[in-house]
Every structure is written in C-alpha cells, then in structure tokens.
Amino acid sequence: MDWGLYFPSHIQSWQWVSHGESRGFSYFMPYDSIGSDVYETLALCAHNTKTIKLDPTLVISHTLPLEETPKGYELMDGRTANAIKVVLSP
Secondary structure, three states, rough: OOOEEEEOOOOHHHHHHHHHOOOOOOOEEEEEEOOOOOHHHHHHHHHHHHOOOOOOOOOOOOOEHHHHHHHHEEEEEEHHOOOOOOOEOO
C-alpha cells in the first residue's frame, strides 16, 4: 500500500516531505492556500528527496482552452467555482 502526504505548500514543506520520505511515505500532494508557494515547494521537494513522487495535479482546479482566458481570469479573480489554479491549454 502507498501512503502519501497531503498538506499546504509552503517553502518549509520540503523538510516535512523529506522526513516523510525517510519514514516510508511514497508521494506528496501539495494543495494551494493563500500565500503559498506551490511551484517553489515542488522544486525544493524534487531537489531534496530521492524516491518520493510529487503530484502537483491537486492544485489544478480548472483546465480551460486558451480561447477562454477571460473566463479563467474571472474564476481566479473572484475565486468562484472553487477555483484554485486555472490552467490554460492551447
């Protein structure tokens, strides 16, 4: 059975991920929160761990075509429809 870590992403989170890796956890799923640094956290985790799998998909709440860019901005600006991260794909 795989066990994972799931908590807000903050710059110091890599230390908890490294500790979890040494205790047998196999993956880390960050979630975004106000003032968080998701991408910096993932980069630090990747740099400071060897075997743990990083899963950034939990921070993506919406995927929209590029043509719907204005809608993406509306979602993020108003934090409507539980918008956390909007990804625009060409």
